[in-house]
Each structure stands twice: as C-alpha cells, then as structure tokens.
Amino acid sequence: MKLVEKDPEAAIVWFWKAINAGDRIDSALKDMAVVMKQLDRTEEAIEAVKYFRRFCPKQAQESLDNVLIDLYKKCGRVDDQIVIIKHKLKLIYLGEAFNGKPTKTARSHGRKFQVSVKQETSRLLGNLAWAYMQKSNFLGAEVVYRKAQMIDPDANKALNLCQCLIKQARYDEANVVLRDVLQYKIPGSSDHKSRSRAEELRLELEMKHSNNPVLPNLPDLGFESDFVEVLDRVMSEWAPARSRRLPIFEEISQYRDQLAC
Structure with missing residues (x-):
C-alpha cells in the first residue's frame, strides 16, 4: 500500500x-x-x-x-457496461450468482454487510437504467427503474425515475414519484443527498409547470433490441427450466407483456 x-x-x-x-x-x-x-x-x-x-x-x-x-x-463505454450488467442479471436468473448462495458479503467504506439476491437484482436494474439514461433512452430507463423499484425501492432510483419522466415532459407523473420521496415514503428519503436532489427536481418541475410547455417532439425512444433482450429474456427465456428460476423473477415475469409494447 x-x-x-x-x-x-x-x-x-x-x-x-x-x-x-x-x-x-x-x-x-x-x-x-x-x-x-x-x-x-x-x-x-x-x-x-x-x-x-x-x-x-x-x-x-x-x-x-x-x-x-x-x-x-x-x-x-456505456454499451460495454450494459453487456456486463445483462450477464450478471442472467447469472442471478439462473441461480448462479453469489456462487449459488442467497446472500453475499459486500464492503463499503471499510464496513461489511450482507446483500441479498433481491437487493442485488434491484441494484443491477438500477445500473442498467442509468446506462440507458446515458444513451438518452429515457423510456427504456423508465421501465427498468419501475421494475427495480418494485423489487427493492429506494430514493435514489425514485429520483432517477422522476428525471426520466421529466425528460419525457411527463411532469404530472414525475410529481407523483417525487412526492413519495418528499414525504419520506421510500427508503433513503431522509438521506441528505436525496433531500437536496429532491428539492432541485421540485424546483425544476415548478418551472416546467409555470412555463406550461407544449409537449416537444421527442427523439425515437422505442425499445432497442438489447434493451428488450435484457428484460424480456431475463424474465422468460434465460432459464432452461422454469423450476430453476429464482422467486424474484417469477414476481416480475407477470409484467412481461407491458415491455413488449
């Protein structure tokens, strides 16, 4: 050292x-x-x-x-990030992550703590959504953030989802998401960074509403083939036998039809 x-x-x-x-x-x-x-x-x-x-x-x-x-x-290198995240989601789906164990020991700032498969799945989906935001695929990022929040919600992902909706000029929906953070309804809402960012987004939404903008012509936000692959296949095709699926993927498989639109 x-x-x-x-x-x-x-x-x-x-x-x-x-x-x-x-x-x-x-x-x-x-x-x-x-x-x-x-x-x-x-x-x-x-x-x-x-x-x-x-x-x-x-x-x-x-x-x-x-x-x-x-x-x-x-x-x-955003595309390379996406490839690895998809691979890690595949391992979780097949029950091969964490070397087959339900939890793993993680370290942060010199502190050890246990991470569950459920938490890791949500974290990876959050990372995937952030990567899609870097590619300006805000619709794709929105869908992934919503799935991540269904599994293990936290304020950071909620605020990112709010940002995705703002980018799509869907201000009322963004306000609904932001309100949950401002009212401390989501884990992590009391964090200082989350509070500061929530306040920034609140002010941004107030400006958007006061300007009463017309919905802009957004760029093509249709799902890219790799985005469809990472969620559609993770939810339905990656496991050769349904019995090998982890429970968390059974929970989100019911929403598969929403992703094919």
Whole structure:
C-alpha cells in the first residue's frame, strides 16, 4: 500500500510481476486496475482484466465484472457496461450468482454487510437504467427503474425515475414519484443527498409547470433490441427450466407483456 501511495507506476510493475508469476492473479488484477484508473490508464486496465481473468478462479469472476463496470464507466463505454450488467442479471436468473448462495458479503467504506439476491437484482436494474439514461433512452430507463423499484425501492432510483419522466415532459407523473420521496415514503428519503436532489427536481418541475410547455417532439425512444433482450429474456427465456428460476423473477415475469409494447 505504501508503494502504491509513493510510486504508483512502480506498484503497477510489481502487480504485473505477480500476475505473470501466477501469484493471486485476481487480487493483483483488481489492485492494478484501481491504480491504473487513478493514472488515467483505464483502457490498459480493461484489456488486462479481460485477458487475465481466464486464469482466475470462478469465485473471483463476479468481482472482476464489477471492476470492469467501474472501468467502463470511467471511460464512457456505456454499451460495454450494459453487456456486463445483462450477464450478471442472467447469472442471478439462473441461480448462479453469489456462487449459488442467497446472500453475499459486500464492503463499503471499510464496513461489511450482507446483500441479498433481491437487493442485488434491484441494484443491477438500477445500473442498467442509468446506462440507458446515458444513451438518452429515457423510456427504456423508465421501465427498468419501475421494475427495480418494485423489487427493492429506494430514493435514489425514485429520483432517477422522476428525471426520466421529466425528460419525457411527463411532469404530472414525475410529481407523483417525487412526492413519495418528499414525504419520506421510500427508503433513503431522509438521506441528505436525496433531500437536496429532491428539492432541485421540485424546483425544476415548478418551472416546467409555470412555463406550461407544449409537449416537444421527442427523439425515437422505442425499445432497442438489447434493451428488450435484457428484460424480456431475463424474465422468460434465460432459464432452461422454469423450476430453476429464482422467486424474484417469477414476481416480475407477470409484467412481461407491458415491455413488449
């Protein structure tokens, strides 16, 4: 750690030596990717992780996927983010995520906590929706956010959904979503960042209403083929046998027809 702080370039050389020697390749890859990202060598980190992950154990693949998603975000590769998120949703659907366990131990700010499959599914759908927002596919993002909120609601996704509706000039619907956060009806509504953002969106909606705009001609927001694939197949086609489906996907499968419109 001291070497990373004092001389990150030298640290990368040592990480490469560990990788080439086969010494805990997954750990060295993840640490090296973090340092490379800090040095704006993100593309190099992506190629290293993609190539050497084949030499890592199965239980390390999920965390390496998370590393790649973070790297793709750094360099704006939205389509690549979507591919990995779809893959992770597929593993959940098939019951293969978390190495087959119902929960996993996660870490944040030095704190350990348990994450359930239900929570992970909602989180991934939230990430997928955010990726669609970056592609200006606000209708697609809206549908995914709504499904994520049905599984495990939180204020952050609610505010993103509100933003999606504003982008589509559906201000009354956006107000309904925002009201739940302002009235503390959704988990996380009391968070300082959520309160600040909710207030910003409230002011934006007030301006929109006062201007009384005519509904603009929106760009083509029809579902793209990959968007249909990630929800439609996750809900109905990815599992070879219905008995292998996790309960959470049985719950949202009933809404499949709404996605085909």
